[in-house]
Amino acid sequence: MVSDTPKMLRLTDVAVASKNLPRFSLLTSIILVHGLNPKSKDDEAHALNTWTENGRLWPKDDLPKRLPNARISLYVYDPSAVYGGSQATFADKANELLETIRCDREDWEGRPLILMGHSLGGILIEQALINARQNETYQHIYDATACLAFFGTPHEGGSGGMVTAGKTAANVALWLGFQKGDNIIETLDKGSMFTDIHKDHFRQQFESYRMVSFWGDKDTIVSRGSSKFGLAGGRERIVELKADHHGVAAFGHTTKDEGNLKKVTSNVKWLYDEALKLVMQKTHFIVPFEKNPRFTGRESELTQLEKMLFAEDQTTKVAVFGLGGVGKTSLVIELVHRIRKKHENCSVLWIPATNxxxxxxxxxxxxxxxxxxxxxxxxxxxxxxVQEFLSRESAGQWLAVFDNADDINMWAGTPTEQGTKPLIDYLPRSKLGCIVFTTRDRKTAVKLAQKNVVGVLEMSEDVATIMLQKCLINPDLVNNKTDTSSLLNELIYLPLAIVQASAYINENRIPFSDYLSLLADREGDAIDLLSEEFEDDGRYQNVKNPVATTWLISFEQIRQRDPLAAEYLSFMACIDSKDIPQSLLPRGQSRKKEIGAIGTLDAYSFVTRRPVNGALDLHRLVHLSTRNWLNLRNEWDDRANAALHRVEDMFPRPKHENRALWMSYQIHAQCVLTSTKDREKESEEWYSLALRIGECCLNTEVLGKTHPETLATMGNLAVVLDRQGKYAEAETINRQTLKLTEEVLGKTHPETLATMNNLAAVLDSQGKYAEAETMNRQTLKLTEEVLGKTHPETLATMNNLANLLQNKKQYEEASILYVRAYTGYKSSLGSEHPTTKACVNNYSVMLDNIKEAN
Incomplete structure (x- = not known):
């Protein structure tokens, strides 16, 4: 009589792999299911005794030595209740096995599973797998089960199908001490509970498994024919043991048992290896980039990322942020290739999130x-x-990379009218999953990954040198330590700039010194150089690679997201890039907005704050690229004028007591004067600011009389004096400035040429036409050679010489020069620009004079 008292169903661990295993290490579960108990035998005792002989519990004492990364458990249940009822009852009891397994695998549903059954326990496993395939709740158990082992299980009972199987099962019960007439004997003898198992679709279902069927040569209950499942090919191994029906699953210390155990553990190890292979077949590496052989350094960042990714028992989200071109994508490419090598069972998905x-x-x-x-x-x-699939633990371990997650509105915006959710709502959630974002914006990084953010900074010179050497066809170029250090400093140790520079150097077979001279040349030439396209296997094919264009995306994002930050960036492009006092920046609507705007530029790694005074530094290449961006948007003139107005408004009258303030503003005031020099004839602000700077720099003890900034300020002061009609003073200062610039900067330096042009204009104003003409012709010749025939300084000299010749009534040559100057101004500035119009006006006046003379 079967007891109606409910009994506890559970898995009892007999061996558990080390708890110190990395999170993504593959931990395989092995569950052993015993068969029918001997009559009146305790359930738990039988669960142990099935696999024990002479005190040797081989799943605990021997198997872990072969499978150290496996968790091995025994299923404890009341078999009399399982095998003594109807087919429906049998199916329900199989569900109880599934439910016990499900509850035990909540930490990771996708963990590979090997099921092993002795005698009728194997039949219960088969029924459970049939149920799991048909029930979504247990589908993950079906998916995770890779291999099966049967010990003396009567699969079919020979050719007699389920009837014979039933008789075999009844014989097992008789062997265990049950009597004819017992309910369980009669139920098993009918074989009706095996209906599902003997359907054809069940056999097809098992074609995907790897299986070992053990049978005993002295087993009088289950024959060899009954014990094998009959899978084709090499998917099933049939192994003969020298044992009876009990001894086929329990091994003592005799020579015979040792031989049996060796066969069993060896074949279970095969199943374990096959389970890993089957799991690997479900693993995908969807990454569009190969491992980069030029990748250099970043070991601390890689170590930090790996610790973050594999530390928590939940979906870990990590964000990598840094300046565009600093190597965020390269870092994560290296990371995923290392993960692929260390954690072969982990799928890696790469998702470009640009748009x-x-x-x-x-x-x-x-x-x-x-x-x-x-x-x-x-x-x-x-x-x-995809979200739902990856959120199921049956998907296994995975790492998803969302590269270029720069647009926070895509991720955290409000749902659209059509019901489209923000992307953050589509992120999968799984204890086995990790997500890595790359973004240029630290604020976005924090919103996506909270505290788990890793900043990528510029490289050290040593690491940058190694990277440069790896990129060069002629690596010996780095042996010139001085030029190498200068080049890397100019490139701000930025990986993208290093790769771009090396590509240009390789193509043109030039030394570092030539590249440096190109960078130091005219601003337009430097921009052209930094806009050169080049091939880089570590970047997307449809994305512009050059440094000068890679930041344009960031500039536009800042302009749309934080207008005040864009205004600050534009303002800083018009002044010097270093040591910018925050008090000099344009005022925002509130202090909060001002702090937020600076935070935005800091988040994009465009500025760094000095710890002592809070002043800002703008990366040199960012400074250059921002000026280019403003020119591309036709905003340069307006932004430069706005900067001039702000600096002129803020620059104090120089006094001893406010010396610290005007000294901190001085270099920026000088820079904004240079940025707006072509407006000097129409701007009172320009002259006012130039005069104040001149007053500061007359005290040469501040920077020294030969300092380039002092010389530039002296030149500006001379221009102011000229405009005020103080020609003699202007001539004196111009001559002093010219002498010093020739000595300090050289005779062909742009500042020297500008001073020559200014001196010629002062001489012209005093009627010293012969000397002025000589100076103008020398200046024009040099500017054409050094700066080019269409450079603004060349055109200004040309216009001044034409004006001089007009005053001397040498109209024919003056006319030629006016036309050349006008053509150049129209091409570079446009026909409506004030300077172009001034040139036209001068020419028109000359033509009127010619008519009056005739």
Whole structure:
């Protein structure tokens, strides 16, 4: 009589792998299921005795030595209740096994599973797998089960099908002490509970497993024919043991038992290895980039990332942020390739998040690779399908990279009218999953990953040198330590700039010194150099690679997201790039907005704050690229005028007591005067500011009389004196400035040429035409040679010489020079620019004079 008292169903661990294993190490579960108890035998005792002989519990004492990364458990249940009822009862009891397994695997549903059954316990396993396939609640158990082992299990009972199987099962019960007439004997003898197992679809279901069927040569209950499942090919191993029905699963210390145990553990090890292979077949590496052989350094960042990713028992989200071109994507490419090597069971998915189109295509690729149901349908929400799939632990371990997650509105915006959710709502959640974002914006990084953010800074000179050497066709170039150090300093140790520079150097076979001279040349030439396209296997094919263009995306994002930050960036482009006092920046609507704007530029790594005074430094290449951006948007003139107005308004009258303030502003005032020099004839602010700077720099003890900033200020002061009609003083200062600039900067330096042009203009104003003409012709010749025939300084000299010749009534040559100057101004500045119009006006006046003379 079967007891109606409910009994505890549970898994009892007999061996558990080390708890110190890394999170992504593959931990395989092995569950052993015993068969029918001997009559009146305790359930737990039988669960142990089934696999024990002479005190040797081999799943605990021997198997872990072969499988150190496995968790081995015994299923404890009341078999009389399982095998003594109807087929429906049998199916329900199989569900109880599934439920026990499900509850035990909540930490990771996708962990590979090997099921092993003795005698009728194997039948229970088969029924459980049939149920699991048909029940979504237990589908993950079916998916995770890779291998099976049967010890004396009567699969079919020979050719007699389920009737014979039933008789075999009844014989097992008789062997265990049950009597004919007992309910359990009669139930088993009918064989009706095996209906599901003997259906054809069940056999097809088992074609995907690897299986070992053990049988005993002295087993009088289950024959060899009954004990084998009959899978084709090499998917099933049939192993003969020298044992009876009990001894086929329990081994003592005799020579015979040792031989049996060796066969068993060896074959279970095969199943374990096959389980790992089957799991690996479900693992995908969807990354569009190969491992970069030029990758250098960043070991501390890689170590930090790996610790973050594999530390928590939940979906870990980490964000990598840094300046565009600093190597965020390269760092994560190296990371995923290392993970692939260390954690072969971990799928890696790479999703470009530059825009919704590229992201949607990447989700389609993931859905296709994982064969997610329904992804091909036109109406499918592929992002939701991928999210749901990866959120199930049956998907296994995975790492998803969202590269270039710069647009926070894509991620955390409000749902659209059509119901489209922000991307953050589509992120999968799984204890086995990790997500890495790369972004240029630290604020976005914090919103996406909270405290788990890793900043990527500029390289050290030593690491940058190694990277440069790896990129060069002629690595010996780095042996010139001085030029190498100068080049890397000019490139601000930025990986993208280093790769771009080395590509140009390789193509043109030039030394570092030539590249440095190009960078130091005219601003337009430097921009052209930094705009050179080049090939880089570590970047997307459809994305512009050059340094000068890679930041344009960031500039536009800042302009749309934080207008005050964009205004600050534009203002800083018009002044010097270093040591910018925050008090000099334009005022915002509130202090909060001002702090937020500086925070935005800091978050994009465009500025750094000095710890002592809080002054800001703008990266030199960012400074140059911002000026280029403003020119591309036709905003340079307006922004430069606004900067001039702000600096002129803030610059104090120089006094001893405010010396610290005007000294901190002085270099920026000088820079903004240079940026707006072509407006000097129409701007009172320009002259006012130049005069104040001149007053500061007359006290040469501040910087020294030969300092370039002192010389530039002296030149500006001379221009102011000229405009005020103080020609003699202007001539004196111009001659002093010219002498010093020739000595300090050289005769062909742009500042020297500008001073020559200014001196010629002063001489012209005093009627010293012969000397002025000589000076103008010398200046024009040099500017054409050094700066080019269309450079603004050349055109200004040309216009001044034409004006001089007009005063001397040498109209023919003056006319030629006016036309050349006008053509150059129109091409570079446009026909409506004030300087172009002034040139036209001068020419028109000359033509009127010619008419009057005739």
């Amino acid at each position: 919704l189109e590229s992201l949607h295509q990447a989700y389609l690729d993931v859905a296709c690779q994982f064969s997610i149901r329904g992804w091909e349908e036109d109406s499918a929400d592929v992002k939701r399908l």
